[in-house]
Amino acid sequence: MLEKNYNPKDFEEKIYADWEASGDFKSDMRADKDAFAIVIPPPNVTGVLHMGHALNDTLQDILVRYNRMLGKKVLWQPGTDHAGIATQMVVERNLAKDGITRHDLGRDKFIETVWKWKEQSGGIICKQLRRLGASCDWSRERFTMDEGLSRAVRKIFVNLYKDGLIYKAKKLVNWDSKFMTAVSDLEVVQKETVGKMYYYKYPIEGEPGEFIHIATTRPETMFGDTAVAVSKDNEKLKHLIGKNAVLPIVDKIIPIIADEHADPEKGTGAVKITPAHDFNDFEVGKRHNLPLINILNPDATLNENTPFPGMDTQTARQKTIEKLEELGLMERIEDHPMVIPYGDRSNVVIEPMLTDQWFVDAPTLAKEAIRAVEDGEMQFVPKSYEKTYFEWMRNIQPWCISRQLWWGHRMPIWYGPDDKIFCEETEEEAQAAADKHYGHHVELRRETDVLDTWFSSGLWAFSTLGWPDKNEYLDTFYPTSVLVTAFDIIFFWVARMMMMSMYMMKRVPFRKCYIHGLVRDEQGRKMSKSKGNTVDPMETIEKYGADALRFFMAAMETQGRDINMSEARIAGYRNFATKLWNAARFGEMNNCAPVKGFDEKGVSHPVNKWIIAKAKEATEQVTANLNAFRFSDAANAVYQFVWGAFCDWYIEMIKPILYGEDETQKAETRATFGWVLDRILIILHPFMPFITTELWNNTADRDVKLIHAAWPQSENIDSAAMNDIDWTIDLISAVRSLRSEMNIPAGARLTLYLKGADAASAEHLQSFASIICSLARLEKAEIYTGEITSDMAQGVFREAVLLLPLKGVVDFAAERERLNKELENLNKNLEGYARKLGNPSFVERAPAAVVEEEKRRQTEALENKAKVEEALQRIANF
């Protein structure tokens, strides 16, 4: 027996536990159909589930469950990411509570602590994914720092190195002074701020009273200046080229050079060149062979190359200005809108810093990654995102992969006594190579840097399948079928996966990439912890059930658009689940259950034929839309069918049958109900796996679990069966509408006459009289050939006229008003038809079918108009 109320908490967790314990998420490797695989975008091991995950993983689970029901070999590969900076930050924060820094522990001990933390507190998100219903194969769960994945990292690193696609270089990189590491361009966010532009002047060497005027936003970097640049086209300043300027405060001589970087139109036309601390100046420095002077410590305080060692940049800036003022060289300070780079994790200003770092030759790797998309080997859905992808890939810069952190994959790089580099997968191999090179045993020193987290994420599509070992899963599931991810991760992850996979596997990592939007708050603002507008999916699930949240995500997911959170809507989908629950209870109460061997093609009652045809139609819509990744259309098709057809009409229409005497009809109807409810449970299961399973388990003894039930193959839809009932529904709606407009008490049982009906309508009326009477609250419904009398309310219905005798209770004023309104409407439509059909070019050029349709509408409207006018005539005198 089903409980009276739908209460998802009673069964959601229980059902999930059963699936997992029974191995229902494991791929059936014997399946004879195609393989379908998704690798999960690995959440950070430190992460907790947010609405973005809820959307992302719901969409994946829908696809996975759908394909599993299609009978394919299905793998949803789960796992988590070690998330270098994020995780190190969390653990360091914990240590800080006890007043300990990672340096107190030392590298090995610290990493041990991180692992311990990971075992104890990491992966909360995987439990939360279970609560959401995600049917990942948890027996295959991977972590980016697992031994297997680490081996993949080392192997691909060595390959890239030996192919010359990884190299070490001294370059300007983005330096995060909080974590004291280099970061990639992608981890830098540019923030617009109103800063200051400082105008001051440098004296010209040997020409007292002569100056060159400088404008800069960062005066404190002047100690790293090694030139001043002026454009050779700058008429006012070009005479200074070749002379020297004197750096004030430190009294250093620097050349004034000609370089196009100094735009005569901007600032003062002269630019101070600080090659070690500005990306543009670095390029200028290279062109002119200028010395590079580093003026910063790793923590972004000034170093001993400046007069202010140990001072932070802000304070140093003030000091510099004071000194310049003392020297009478400061001219003015203006507000200046500018863009300042910040670390996306640390939120501190990123300093361009000259350091030794490791780079991946992304421009070379990008070539194949671009080609694969151009050739359609990997397709973006929606397609428009390929533009974003191409745009970025074609302008890609070398990727800085070294991080001066402790938590991460240590690079497989060893240095000999003379700093010669040995890059091998293991220490033994490196040692052997070194010993061979030097001809005797040497001590090797391992590189201390670790790799950017995204390096290992980039291998995720094949490393999780067991690469580099040959194995059944890799053979079966690579390339994976589709990657589902948000657009903000295209550069970080999609692009890197493409590059790494094309390089190593020579094949795309996934055949399709479905890109979805962000989940925003109710007002459409981006959710963020700092704004305090986040909604916790776990709380939503607690309140409305996982099915309601999932259905919300699916129903709102239209390709490429962001989703605004809406609690009302989630409540609405909870109500939808309640509706289905109660429909199932209705079936239970009336002994409606699936019958073994029932042939739905053999039913005879039109109502049963109709709902079966509708169910097949809905199935077809869900199938087609899921195949096209049209999640909202798929979800809405089930929703409309369940609520709008099955509950609103079918259940109401079969009541007279179920409460009647005809046992044959009853039996057929009960079996049909059972069949249709089963069909609903099947096509709704990918969206709402919990309630559908609970109902499946409670409505019959089953040979197969719903999660493995077969998705229906394409079927013939008996569209003729739909017409009878569509006629009936229209008639009932017309009567209800008339009743409502005439303010007839809901409880009043009336007689319905149909006058002027053709043979088909007459037959319909007779066949469905009991249904019509039941749903339209009528005493009887019959064909009428008599005169229309003054006590009848009347309405137009197709070729006939509806009459409701009201024994003197018709309000003629209201009736006249209603009829006049209808007449007005008809006239408006007729005007339109006349205009169109009177236009010769329309009649000549529009397709014949369109013209015919227009004529049909015109004829129908004319007939209706005549009926309404007659009716008005009749009651004119009352």
Add this chain to the structure above:
RNA sequence: GGGUGUGUAGCUCAGUGGUAUGAGCACUACGUUGACAUCGUAGGGGUCGCUGGUUCGAUCCCAGCCACACCCA
């Protein structure tokens, strides 16, 4: 500055070269027996951002403009 996207009912959004049967929520009226008030029935509400163009016909295609959002510099 470059790029992408969005402007449709009070709100949040679907959708389409042929009268917008638009959806959910909100709103109004009425609620009747035995699935469901987490409900039912009926109803009101829109010059589909603005201006041109293509077309027999444009909310839909094209161009320009206005507004907003996002990405990259």
